[in-house]
Amino acid sequence: MKSSNTELSTSKAILACLLPFFIILVFYVVLETDHAKVSFRNMLSRFPLARSTHWSRLSSSVSSLGPFSLPKAISSYDQYLSASLEEIETMRASYSRLGWVHKNIGYKLGYPEKLKRAEDVTKLNAKVTRGIVDLAHAEFASQQYHKGPYVPTDLSRVQESLKHFVRDWSDEGRRERDRICEPILSVLRDVPVERRASMKVLVPGSGLGRLAWEISELGFNTTAIEFSYFMTLGMHFLFSPQTTQTSNQHTIYPYANWFSHTRHNEDLFRGISFPDVLPRFKPNLRLIEDDFLEHRGETYDFVATLFFVDTSLNIISTLSHIHKLLNSGATWINLGPLLWTSGGRTRLELSLDEVLKLAQMVGFNINGEEAAHDEDFNGKVVSKLSQAALEKRKRRTVECEYTADRLAMMKWLYQAEFWVATKIDR
Numbered sequence: 465m466k467s468s469n470t471e472l473s474t475s476k477a478i479l480a481c482l483l484p485f486f487i488i489l490v491f492y493v494v495l496e497t498d499h500a501k502v503s504f505r506n507m508l509s510r511f512p513l514a515r516s517t518h519w520s521r522l523s524s525s526v527s528s529l530g531p532f533s534l535p536k537a538i539s540s541y542d543q544y545l546s547a548s549l550e551e552i553e554t555m556r557a558s559y560s561r562l563g564w565v566h567k568n569i570g571y572k573l574g575y576p577e578k579l580k581r582a583e584d585v586t587k588l589n590a591k592v593t594r595g596i597v598d599l600a601h602a603e604f605a606s607q608q609y610h611k612g613p614y615v616p617t618d619l620s621r622v623q624e625s626l627k628h629f630v631r632d633w634s635d636e637g638r639r640e641r642d643r644i645c646e647p648i649l650s651v652l653r654d655v656p657v658e659r660r661a662s663m664k665v666l667v668p669g670s671g672l673g674r675l676a677w678e679i680s681e682l683g684f685n686t687t688a689i690e691f692s693y694f695m696t697l698g699m700h701f702l703f704s705p706q707t708t709q710t711s712n713q714h715t716i717y718p719y720a721n722w723f724s725h726t727r728h729n730e731d732l733f734r735g736i737s738f739p740d741v742l743p744r745f746k747p748n749l750r751l752i753e754d755d756f757l758e759h760r761g762e763t764y765d766f767v768a769t770l771f772f773v774d775t776s777l778n779i780i781s782t783l784s785h786i787h788k789l790l791n792s793g794a795t796w797i798n799l800g801p802l803l804w805t806s807g808g809r810t811r812l813e814l815s816l817d818e819v820l821k822l823a824q825m826v827g828f829n830i831n832g833e834e835a836a837h838d839e840d841f842n843g844k845v846v847s848k849l850s851q852a853a854l855e856k857r858k859r860r861t862v863e864c865e866y867t868a869d870r871l872a873m874m875k876w877l878y879q880a881e882f883w884v885a886t887k888i889d890r
């Protein structure tokens with residue numbers, strides 16, 4: 465009798481502990497209020513056991529162990545060399561399982577030598593990943609990220625980041641960049657130079673920061689916001705005088721980990737130098753390492769989104785938040801595809817028509833389709849924009865690539881959509 469009473473009170477105690485979780489979870493799922501989300505994350509972070517992969521995925525980078533978090537990124541860059549060498553060792557083991565006749569043919573083709581080259585250039589890549597980790601250790605020393613539980617490496621995100629160095633910061637990536645950055649920059653260039661310093665531009669999901677840096681170079685007061693530490697640690701490495709002192713100081717071999725679609729081994733093992741220019745943080749360029757959806761308290765004259773809106777798990781929240789962060793009559797410039805996160809994780813996987821309709825419902829006027837012809841860059845109706853300016857703002861399709869290998873035997877071409885939209889007051 466006594467033991468069943470004890471069991472009963474233990475069950476009650478467990479239920480009582482779980483009740484607050486349950487209530488906030490209901491808010492989170494049903495109401496989707498920002499406040500409920502933050503409370504839920506805060507509550508989870510106090511319970512180490514609850515920080516399972518499932519919950520860290522739910523709360524994304526913001527949780528201490530999310531897939532884009534600081535511990536995850538540092539651990540992944542740190543283990544880049546060992547994890548990559550392990551992959552090469554698996555390929556070597558696979559080759560060595562060939563019968564001796566085929567192995568001999570492989571030998572004559574130079575396959576063991578090819579694996580050795582992959583190993584050599586991986587070690588060279590590790591100079592960069594080591595530099596990223598050392599700088600992160602120095603800059604984030606106070607955050608005690610290393611005191612948490614073991615964080616498994618995410619090698620593919622490090623490999624992806626290496627390709628981003630090419631996209632954003634190398635001569636090799638210029639062709640890809642010109643296609644996507646130019647439409648955005650050319651709209652901004654129409655703002656008279658003397659007015660730019662007083663205008664604020666926000667670049668959400670800024671990746672390795674090239675677009676934001678270019679905008680700041682035009683003279684705008686620019687804020688880059690990015691929640692993946694895989695990206696921001698790379699940006700620190702590029703922008704810090706401690707790690708990057710001259711242009712083209714570093715060389716990476718970003719294609720060596722994937723042997724598919726290769727014409728010549730030279731293509732596979734070619735080195736790409738970066739950065740093509742020497743970037744620095746300046747008073748008119750800042751980086752916020754956080755979730756864009758949590759960014760508030762400031763408004764902007766422009767929001768520029770590049771390959772960003774489709775990464776959202778809830779496009780309505782994203783467009784509403786862009787709208788909220790813009791001054792009255794201000795401008796949203798977008799260029800990107802609609803590659804939704806699959807597997808039912810994205811709440812709404814909309815077509816372009818639906819996204820454009822949603823933008824109007826949220827309170828945007830897509831330029832070139834409706835009025836907006838009479839507005840200047842403050843959104844004030846003062847004079848007509850020139851025909852050339854209107855042309856630049858026209859909605860159109862831009863064929864472009866994303867971290868492509870120019871020499872590969874395979875191309876992934878996006879028919880990305882470009883538009884300029886004006887915030888309408890509601």
Ligand SMILES: C[S@@+](CC[C@H](N)C(=O)[O-])C[C@H]1O[C@@H](n2cnc3c(N)ncnc32)[C@H](O)[C@@H]1O
Nearest residue numbers: 669670671689690691692755756757770771775
């Ligand atoms: C497809 S990448 C594009 C990066 C960059 N704009 C480019 O074109 O190279 C999307 C980026 O948005 C970031 N991102 C997605 N959702 C975000 C959010 N809510 N807050 C901040 N960054 C976010 C991702 O971490 C990723 O770096």
